[in-house]
Amino acid sequence: MEPRVSCTISEGIADVRLDRPDKLNALDPPMFTALAETGLRLRDDHSVRAVVLSGAGRAFCAGLDFGSFRAMDGQGHEPASYEGDGPARALGQKAAYVWTELPVPVIAAVHGVAFGGGLQIALGADIRLVAPDARLSVMEIRWGLVPDMTGTQLLPGLVGRDVAKELTFTGRIVEGEEAVRIGLATRAEADPHAAAMALAAEIAGKSPHAIRRAKQLLELGGRVGLGEGFAAEQRAIRELIGSPNQVEAVRANLDGRAPEFRDTTPEDH
Template identity: 65%
Template sequence: MTDTVLPDIDPSRVTTTITDGVADVRLSRPEKRNALDAGMFSAIVHTGEALRTAPGVRVVVLSGDGPDFCAGLDFGAFKAMRSGERMSASVALPPSDGPAQATGQRAAHAWAAVEVPVIAAVQGHALGGGLQIALGADIRLVHPDAVLSVLEIRWGLIPDMTGSQLLPELVGRDVAKELTLTGRRVSGTEAVALGLGTRVSDDPRAEALAMAAEIAGFNPHAVRAAKRLLDGAGRQDLRTGFAAEQTEIGALIGSPNQAEAVTARFEQRTPVFTDPV
């Protein structure tokens, strides 16, 4: 069963459908390589934040319509910058209590803040802000011929959509500096070798949907707990991390969904899980 969700989101910017627990989110401005304008920023933020509470969502797949993932800021935004305008600042958004406050930061961090795994399927161009949005996902499947770049320096800028903080964690501080200070473009194959991507795929979206369907078949409470624990790893001291691990496992053992996972496995059948509320 497929339901179109989030009807208040501009479908000329982002579309979302849910099938069997998998939210298929697509940036839908292919004629502009899914470039980021005010409408796109608004739609991305609202979509990500709405998915935090959308019922029945177990995994999210994030991709772009057409040949590209997202080519970064719309050219009109760069023209406006010459007179000091900041297009993203004009986007009307509700207040956020999360660590990301600026519009661009929220467009990227919205995916990290979703409680379920987010898989980005990257093909074509993922440049500047487009790359930073992909970095907000938990897993990135990248076409070997995709083109990725921390492009901001070539426009006289810096990555300001969470990239300055995420890049060193993913690729190491020295590689992050090299990519940021040169703005050079890397292929999907090199991106995976550097740590910008998880693995290469000749059909990233199809593989992302297949992976999402597999994850959606597991205990959704365990999947969310795993994301929480892994997101905290390296960002907190070991005592805190070890304690969190025991708290999570204590809540899982003997819970209805965990009991169902065990029972279904012994009975060699597909488990039927209850989604978190």
């Protein structure tokens, strides 16, 4: 069987691609497994500073493989479980949510279609760059289903609860420019992958310790009380001030040169 996901790492940037172009990167069990395993490997790779997540060929991801869908055959369907840490306990959920769990920024580059589960995978990214003519849809309702890959929990935080309901209840298709207007995407780009790689390079040039702490803090926003969030800010700033990478950031700025940061280590987490 051909690999379902490809991953190359260069200069701190992991370029991850759903790699089943003949099927528009449709999701089948091996694809779910490959996504979860790739994300977990990157989570533990302390040389990685940013991740770009995209689809090979003509689309980001067309959603559930129709053959897998037909295999449900009206007899009920028990999602594959995932044995591991974190809140995602089903394999499909882990395939999408693992990108949120990565300690570094993840940028989804979306072209073609991102339907159903494909859209939910993109929701796991921190930033979504979409082609103007990309087509996105919470399509599960068309098949008598509900989003079950963390989408019901992540979507309202992006577009608001009422818009999330409208998109989920109708399954309508949203094109790139509208996706940006409603908060489903960050911005539109003629070449999402090139733009995502450029943004990843910019992020990779910043202090990796500060970037990781920033993602941790922003993930807490709206999910914990203000007291806990403010306390986390203070712990982070105490850890960063005077640290080698923070000192290097100051010196590089004053010297007018590119900084030379050291990567994180397991002891930093």
